[in-house]
Amino acid sequence: MEIFSMTLTMDVLQMMQPSNNLHVQYIAERDAANTQLLIFDDEPDGPYFYLWSLFAKKQVVRLKNLSENTTLENIIVPLPGGSNTLWQGDWEINPCEGSTNLNTFANLVLDLYGIEKILPRQNDKIIFTFINRVSGRRLVDMEEYLDQLSKMFPQVKIQSIDFAAISYKDQLQIIQNTDIFAGIHGAGLTHGIFLPPGSAMVEILPYNLNHKGFRNLAALRGHEYFSIHASLNSHPIEKRGWNGDDVHIEIERFLDVMSVAIKSMYNKGLRNYGID
Structure with a gap:
C-alpha cells in the first residue's frame, strides 16, 4: 500500500x-x-x-x-x-473496472524485476496456483483437495506454492505464469495485481466474513473473480480467531467453485476446450 x-x-x-x-x-x-x-x-x-x-x-x-x-x-x-x-471502501462492492493506475503500477513492478509480461496467456496448458499458507489460516486437507482437482482436470497444471519461502522476484514470475490464482482470504491474494490479463481469482473466505477488497482488486485488473465461504465448523487445530484459524470447506463445494474458475479459462486466447 x-x-x-x-x-x-x-x-x-x-x-x-x-x-x-x-x-x-x-x-x-x-x-x-x-x-x-x-x-x-x-x-x-x-x-x-x-x-x-x-x-x-x-x-x-x-x-x-x-x-x-x-x-x-x-x-x-x-x-x-x-x-x-x-x-478504499473494501467492505463494499466497487463497480469500477480496468484501472489504468493499477495496470501501470503492475507493469512498473514487472519491468523493475525484468519479468516478461504475458499479454495474455494463451497456451493450451492451464496453470492453477494455490497459496499454500503454512503458518495459519490453512485449508484443512488441502493436499487431498488439490489431488482430487488434478484428477478431475488432467489438462490443468495444479500447484501449491508457499510464497513466503521464495524471493519476491520468483513470486512475481510464478504469478505471471498463472491462469487461476486461488487461496484463503489474506494478503497473499494481493498478487492478483500481477496476474496476466484475462486470468481468474478464487477467494475462500472465512465463515461470515464479507470483505470485498479482493473482488474489487480483480475487477480493477480485469480478472474473473469467484468466491466461496468456509464452513461454520472449520475444525481449527488451535483457536486463534478468524484471522488465524484454519478453515474447512466440504470437498464437493471446493471442487465446484474451482471447476467453475477452471472452465472460465477453456476458451480464452487460443484455447478450445469443450465443457463436457
Missing part, C-alpha cells in the same frame, strides 16, 4: 503543472536520478524493499543514517498507504 501510494503521488506530480508556468512540471522523469527516498522507521527491509526504487534512483536511506549537516529540498510526502484509491 505504501509503495503504491508513492507511485501515485509521483505520477500526479509529473502530470500536474504549476499555474505560473504551464510548461514546467512539478517533477519530471529526469528528476528520478537525483531523487532519494528517506525511510523514517527502523523496521527490517522485508521482501518488498527494492520496490522503493521504482522512481527514486539514488540509494534508499533511513533517517537515522543522515548526517547532521544534511540539507533537504523539494521534500515530497506521499499519500499514506491506506489512504490510496486501491483499498
Whole structure:
C-alpha cells in the first residue's frame, strides 16, 4: 500500500503543472536520478524493499543514517498507504473496472524485476496456483483437495506454492505464469495485481466474513473473480480467531467453485476446450 501510494503521488506530480508556468512540471522523469527516498522507521527491509526504487534512483536511506549537516529540498510526502484509491471502501462492492493506475503500477513492478509480461496467456496448458499458507489460516486437507482437482482436470497444471519461502522476484514470475490464482482470504491474494490479463481469482473466505477488497482488486485488473465461504465448523487445530484459524470447506463445494474458475479459462486466447 505504501509503495503504491508513492507511485501515485509521483505520477500526479509529473502530470500536474504549476499555474505560473504551464510548461514546467512539478517533477519530471529526469528528476528520478537525483531523487532519494528517506525511510523514517527502523523496521527490517522485508521482501518488498527494492520496490522503493521504482522512481527514486539514488540509494534508499533511513533517517537515522543522515548526517547532521544534511540539507533537504523539494521534500515530497506521499499519500499514506491506506489512504490510496486501491483499498478504499473494501467492505463494499466497487463497480469500477480496468484501472489504468493499477495496470501501470503492475507493469512498473514487472519491468523493475525484468519479468516478461504475458499479454495474455494463451497456451493450451492451464496453470492453477494455490497459496499454500503454512503458518495459519490453512485449508484443512488441502493436499487431498488439490489431488482430487488434478484428477478431475488432467489438462490443468495444479500447484501449491508457499510464497513466503521464495524471493519476491520468483513470486512475481510464478504469478505471471498463472491462469487461476486461488487461496484463503489474506494478503497473499494481493498478487492478483500481477496476474496476466484475462486470468481468474478464487477467494475462500472465512465463515461470515464479507470483505470485498479482493473482488474489487480483480475487477480493477480485469480478472474473473469467484468466491466461496468456509464452513461454520472449520475444525481449527488451535483457536486463534478468524484471522488465524484454519478453515474447512466440504470437498464437493471446493471442487465446484474451482471447476467453475477452471472452465472460465477453456476458451480464452487460443484455447478450445469443450465443457463436457
